[in-house]
Amino acid sequence: MQFQQLAYFVAVAETRHFTHAAEQMRVAQPSLSQQVRALEKDVGASLFHRIRGNVSLTEAGETLLPIARRILAETDTAYRAIRELDExxxxxxxxxxxxxxxxxxxxxxxxxxxxxxxxxxxxxxxxxxxxxxxxxxxxxxxxxxxxxxxxxxxxxxxxxxxxxEELVVISPKTSPAPVPDAQIKIGDLKGLPLVMFRRGYDLREATVAACRAEGFEPKFAIEGGEMDAVLEFVNAGIGLAVVPSTVVGDRFRMTRFSAPGLSRxxxxxxxxxxxxxxxxxxxxxxxxxxxxxxxxxxxxxxxx
Missing domain, CATH: 3.40.190.10 (Periplasmic binding protein-like II)
Known part of the structure; x- marks a missing residue:
């Protein structure tokens, strides 16, 4: 019984497919199948039912699987412990x-x-x-x-x-402040053009949710960007953006939200x-x- 054979056996058991297991292990499928058959010969029992392309574990395979996983995990731990001496x-x-x-x-x-x-x-x-x-x-x-x-x-x-992180509103330094007060309310964003992140971006979801909680849909001047693009669009005067205060730097005018504010x-x-x-x-x-x-x-x- 070899460690490589056990690894191939576990891959087939988890994928239930010899070809997919071979791709996962980065080995030719015939070679993987040959090693699995050699393992079956060593243990003296069939490990898989092979019926018209469908692969399932036999009782012997079900018995071996948790043991094989444990052996491979402990072997990996041993190698890792040795490597860590100079890692x-x-x-x-x-x-x-x-x-x-x-x-x-x-x-x-x-x-x-x-x-x-x-x-x-x-x-x-x-x-x-x-x-x-x-x-x-x-x-x-x-x-x-x-x-x-x-x-x-x-x-x-x-x-x-x-x-x-505190979330703030940024605008170009060369433009007037978005509101006359030192702090901005979420409701003040209604009707203001926003540079918005792409869908699935956490800052987009936080901004949209805060606006909807105040009873309005935010207005997008442009949307779909990542952080670097959003900052450049704001700097170009296309709109405002809600961002973490830690990314603002000296390039922008930063306006904080009034209490309780926004954070992440x-x-x-x-x-x-x-x-x-x-x-x-x-x-x-x-x-x-x-x-x-x-x-x-x-x-x-x-x-x-």
Whole structure:
């Protein structure tokens, strides 16, 4: 019995399809089938019913499956423990974050980490919270920073509250303030042209929901952009936008909402059923500690 044979067996058991399992394992289908047959010969029993292309586990296969998964998991843990002896000198972490976080706080969050661990490669994926959750669940990401509090329904994921960002209205510095007062009410947005993010973007949903709660539909001057595009459209005078205060900088006029205002909670998402590598743990710890140094407009959450 070989580890590779067990891996092929588990892939077929999970996909219930030899061709799909071969694609998943990146091996030719005849080779995978040959290895599964060799495993069946070793254990002395058929592991799959093969009837007109339909694949299902036999009683022997049902018995072997949890044992094979445990063997493979423990083997992976052993290899990982050995690799971790020098992993912080090298490594790779797949991090997901929303575009607004990439434009705002994430660069300063990562700068100290990259100086401390220059051998660790960070592969960054930008996307909406729902897309990042899917990628994390499928194993395409190691960590994700999300802002949609409705994502707690995935049993494979754990959520760690990090910080809360204030949402503000931005306009060009060269244009008059959107309202004569120092602060703006949500109702004041009625009829004002807004530069709006694409559908599925958390800031779009938060803005539209706040306007609808006040009994009106927001007016879009242009819609469909990511954070960088929205900022450029506002700077060009096309309309206003509701964004986190941490992305504003010195380019725009910033108008705060009157109490209770608008804000969003940023959370860390990670797989609870997988043991993270040492490099992943180091990055997670670095970002988790960062809220102690948050800029104005953001505050740490108590659950951190």
């Amino acid at each position: 912080l000198g090298r490594g790779r972490v797949r991090l997901g974050a929303t575009p607004s976080l990439c434009t705002g706080l994430l660069p300063s969050m990562l700068s100290a980490f990259c100086r401390t661990y220059p051998g660790i490669e960070i592969v960054l994926t930008e996307g909406g919270s729902r897309d990042l959750q899917t990628s994390l669940s499928e194993g395409a990401l190691d960590l994700a920073m999300i802002v949609d509090s409705r994502l707690h329904d995935d049993p494979r994921l754990s959520m760690l509250p990090l910080f809360e 909670a940023v959370q860390f998402a990670y797989r609870r059923d997988l043991e993270p590598s040492r490099a992943v743990r180091a990055l997670k710890d670095a970002i988790t500690r960062y809220p102690d140094r948050l800029p104005p407009g953001a505050k740490a959450l108590g659950g951190r």
